[in-house]
Amino acid sequence: MTQKKANAVLSVEQVSKSFYVEDEPPILALSETDLEVQKGEFVAVIGPSGCGKSTLFNIIGGLIPSDTGQIVVEGKKTNGPDKQIGMVFQEESTFAWRTVEENIAFPLELAGVPKQDRIKQAAHFADLVGLSGFEKRYPAELSGGMRQRVALARTLALEPQILLMDEPFAALDEQTRMLLGEKITEIREALDQTVLLITHNITEAVQLSDRVAIMSFRPGVIKRILDIDLPRPRGPETISSDKFGHYVGEIWADLREEAARGLRESEKALADDH
Amino acid sequence: MTTKAPNPATAPSKMLKYWHRHMSTLLGLGIFAALLALWETSISLGWISKFVLTPPSGIVKALIKLTQNGELTGALFTTLSILAASLGLAMVIGISIGYLLYRNQLWGKAFEPLLGAIFASPLPLMFPIFLVLFGRTFYAIIFLATIYGSIPIIMNTREALLSVRRTLIWVGRSFRLSETQIFWKIIVPAAAPLMFSGIRMGLIYALLGVVAFEFLTDLGGLGRLLSELNYKFKIPESFALTAATVMLSGLVLFITGWIERSISNSR
Numbered sequence: 237m238t239q240k241k242a243n244a245v246l247s248v249e250q251v252s253k254s255f256y257v258e259d260e261p262p263i264l265a266l267s268e269t270d271l272e273v274q275k276g277e278f279v280a281v282i283g284p285s286g287c288g289k290s291t292l293f294n295i296i297g298g299l300i301p302s303d304t305g306q307i308v309v310e311g312k313k314t315n316g317p318d319k320q321i322g323m324v325f326q327e328e329s330t331f332a333w334r335t336v337e338e339n340i341a342f343p344l345e346l347a348g349v350p351k352q353d354r355i356k357q358a359a360h361f362a363d364l365v366g367l368s369g370f371e372k373r374y375p376a377e378l379s380g381g382m383r384q385r386v387a388l389a390r391t392l393a394l395e396p397q398i399l400l401m402d403e404p405f406a407a408l409d410e411q412t413r414m415l416l417g418e419k420i421t422e423i424r425e426a427l428d429q430t431v432l433l434i435t436h437n438i439t440e441a442v443q444l445s446d447r448v449a450i451m452s453f454r455p456g457v458i459k460r461i462l463d464i465d466l467p468r469p470r471g472p473e474t475i476s477s478d479k480f481g482h483y484v485g486e487i488w489a490d491l492r493e494e495a496a497r498g499l500r501e502s503e504k505a506l507a508d509d510h
Numbered sequence: 511m512t513t514k515a516p517n518p519a520t521a522p523s524k525m526l527k528y529w530h531r532h533m534s535t536l537l538g539l540g541i542f543a544a545l546l547a548l549w550e551t552s553i554s555l556g557w558i559s560k561f562v563l564t565p566p567s568g569i570v571k572a573l574i575k576l577t578q579n580g581e582l583t584g585a586l587f588t589t590l591s592i593l594a595a596s597l598g599l600a601m602v603i604g605i606s607i608g609y610l611l612y613r614n615q616l617w618g619k620a621f622e623p624l625l626g627a628i629f630a631s632p633l634p635l636m637f638p639i640f641l642v643l644f645g646r647t648f649y650a651i652i653f654l655a656t657i658y659g660s661i662p663i664i665m666n667t668r669e670a671l672l673s674v675r676r677t678l679i680w681v682g683r684s685f686r687l688s689e690t691q692i693f694w695k696i697i698v699p700a701a702a703p704l705m706f707s708g709i710r711m712g713l714i715y716a717l718l719g720v721v722a723f724e725f726l727t728d729l730g731g732l733g734r735l736l737s738e739l740n741y742k743f744k745i746p747e748s749f750a751l752t753a754a755t756v757m758l759s760g761l762v763l764f765i766t767g768w769i770e771r772s773i774s775n776s777r
Binding site: 294321327329331332333394 | 675678680681683684686687691696699700702
């Protein structure tokens with residue numbers, strides 16, 4: 237089921253993608269997937285492992301081509317990475333040889349922004365992600381959560397219309413993850429950012445999103461879109477409310493069947509390998 | 511809850527802290543000094559003949575003599591010049607071939623065991639072939655030392671470039687960098703520490719090669735001087751020159767190690 241609305245800033249239209257492995261039948265990762273994201277909206281895409289979430293992330297970001305369908309940003313069909321889309325990756329992606337400031341200023345350097353302006357803007361974005369005072373440090377001197385914030389600030393420095401994030405907090409502990417979630421919400425409000433978050437964490441999806449798109453296990457399609465009608469900011473009171481719990485339960489009810497199917501298939505594949 | 515101020519009597523002293531931090535270095539230096547003392551004493555007490563083994567004090571005297579008469583300085587200059595030429599060539603060849611083997615995965619996989627085999631083989635035994643090719647000239651030494659030095663550079667360059675994580679490359683793509691920009695701005699700096707390790711190994715192997723081949727060819731440099739001193743049975747001077755060569759290797763290791771650490775300390 238999909239929701240079609242006018243003035244979408246990002247549209248995923250009938251996107252399919254298969255992967256080919258030698259001597260094996262092709263794997264249909266995404267099948268005619270549709271999704272629309274409105275300006276200023278926070279949408280989470282949630283699904284079990286192997287459902288094609290990251291494939292969708294890579295296709296929207298223009299890193300890999302789709303077999304069919306298209307990605308439309310502000311009414312224009314994209315062809316490869318689009319300047320309106322800023323990507324934040326799941327894995328560690330800071331540049332170890334650059335300081336925090338130099339990391340954040342990297343896209344500005346490429347855009348030919350003069351050094352003084354670069355430093356100023358880098359300081360602004362470092363402050364925005366709560367890394368003020370760490371500008372001269374190297375990523376190795378920071379914690380995992382701080383490094384992810386450096387990567388986020390580096391992407392924000394490009395001032396993209398859409399922030400596309402692939403499980404950016406997956407490697408972090410639960411408490412850091414929740415605090416960074418709050419930070420993302422603050423940033424999104426400050427910059428009026430449109431955000432598309434790929435995640436497998438139900439609480440995170442409900443805590444952060446206006447809408448949650450639930451994906452089915454292989455082939456990946458958007459099975460259902462759920463509106464999250466909770467007040468913002470979503471602090472501890474909201475998170476401990478019955479309504480929050482209800483949303484978590486509702487998403488899990490939809491996901492459970494898909495996750496169980498994913499688990500069965502991956503175990504079967506392991507058994508076949510032996 | 512109250513917090514207690516640290517008791518000055520039980521707090522570790524500055525000296526103790528210094529000892530903990532530099533324990534391994536101090537222990538190494540201590541063992542070295544003890545061995546030198548044992549060596550010196552064994553000879554002065556007549557346990558070992560001074561015609562067989564020169565005492566450390568004799569080695570220092572001979573080293574001063576070799577330095578004063580200019581023999582050591584001249585030989586050192588020759589060796590370092592050959593080493594610089596060999597390392598320069600090894601870097602150009604090593605980095606270029608390493609890059610090509612990184613670009614072409616099939617060739618890379620095909621050449622890897624071959625390079626490993628060359629690296630593990632006793633190259634000095636092939637010296638007669640190079641003598642036939644280049645004659646008894648410095649070119650023969652440079653050629654062999656270049657081969658010796660370039661193999662670890664080739665292997666590490668390929669390995670370093672291959673080890674750059676895909677996510678970093680994707681960051682470049684998401685910023686809409688060209689493939690050339692991704693290579694220079696992301697792949698090369700990300701691969702730099704491992705590439706430098708290869709250059710460091712290349713330098714050490716080239717130095718070994720240069721001194722060994724100078725010794726064999728009797729052309730010039732530290733190797734030739736050592737061969738001459740051995741031939742004339744100048745035992746203290748031979749020991750002094752060996753010590754000087756060991757010190758040179760140690761210095762090269764120390765400097766390159768320091769550079770390597772400063773590259774990777776920021777990571």
